[in-house]
Amino acid sequence: MDEALPSRASGRTGADGLGELLARASLGDMEAFEGVYRELAGPVFGTAARVLLDHAQAEEVAQEVFVEVWRQAARYDAAAGGVRSWVLTIAHRRAVDRVRSEQASADRTSRVGRAEPQQTPADEVPEAVEHRLERERVRRCLGRLTGLQREAVRLTYYAGYTQRQAAAALKVPLTTVKGRLRDGLIRLRDCLGVEA
């Protein structure tokens, strides 16, 4: 079994390609930056929309995220993870912080309860087929978690709860949620075949 990088076979912007684009973007190359945007705008916007449950806010966050990526491109550290992971970390953090800052809104809380990962509106554009497969895979892997692990991941990652809030919502001790989050994420990591 050879060790060639999958991105070469993929025929589109893989991990290597993104790294190169970002490196060029860090030197002010707007065209390269557009490449980064095209590759990651769907995931970034989708993540923000999922957490915020609000299209307009998600768009604002996505814009902030990409401007931040542009600003910080030279500080991306490949040793700490892939470009996709870096950008989505920024996106998720931003979305979650925004949720927290408006947490007084009871309206939102009621919407959170109804949001299942599977309910993301399907997107029929051709480029998104890869995302559909990823969604399917993630759904399958989430299905392999225990109920409590899944709820802990759902409330924190998808709904932006702190682990403390998740513990309260699930009516279990904080230490239990900590453990379930960790175990759940490890199981997801293995199920998704993450090899960072």
Next chain:
Amino acid sequence: MSPRGYDVHGLTAAYALDALEGDERAEVEAHLEECEDCRRDLRDFRETAARLGTAEAVGPPEGLWGKVKAEAARTRQLPPKAAEAGSEAGTGARSGGSASDGDGRPSDGDGDGGGPGATVIPFRSRVVRGLPWAVAAAAVAVAVALGAVTVDQARRMDDLQAHTAEVEALLAAPGTERMDRPVSESEANATVFASGDHDTMMIMVKGLPPAPEGKAYQLWYVDGDGMRSAGMLEEDGQGMLTGMVKGMSGATQLGITMEPDTGMPEPSKEPMKVDV
């Protein structure tokens, strides 16, 4: 460092999911500086979370790129981090906005040799350890190929899903092996995923010239007795050809020829070959 060191250690997952409050966040970030295992965990957890995020992808609003571009054009880019000892990776030199520190990750010991170099560490320097990671990437590649095919031929989603399930099953099987091979008589390369018994294979070929109108690439089983058709390769519109092959039954090579797009019972000329 913290008296709660042990506790902090177990918070990496929650940190990766942004499930911590401000002070806990800071505590974990401090702990990460001195805990290499935690940094590795964090990297894995963040890659995992990124997969959750990617699965949520939806088409961004039209016009968003225009706004991003306009805003970026008037935003000064930060220079690479100077290689100051002990400087904090993510949180320094930042203008407030707690949300901006998505990169709140400490630099790795080996990553800070010198400023600009740090931005171009090639991805390949990270060892691709096992198959699962490659499998995930290949699944994406296949899905892309399938996507284009589906749209081009207006095929139904059900078919796609059935096909996807088949590809998934192959990629998810524990014995599945990845091979990267040249395609003889050409500049092209093939990536082959073979099931444990090598009976089912998925092949992706990159680098062949596009087939003209009315033509397509056909795949052949090549064994001692001759050649049998293994079906047509699908082209994804970006120059990648993909095919699923079942019932290898001892064939040790796959052949590729260009034929009329309806396929031929036998190859019209000696095929290009891929060893499997």
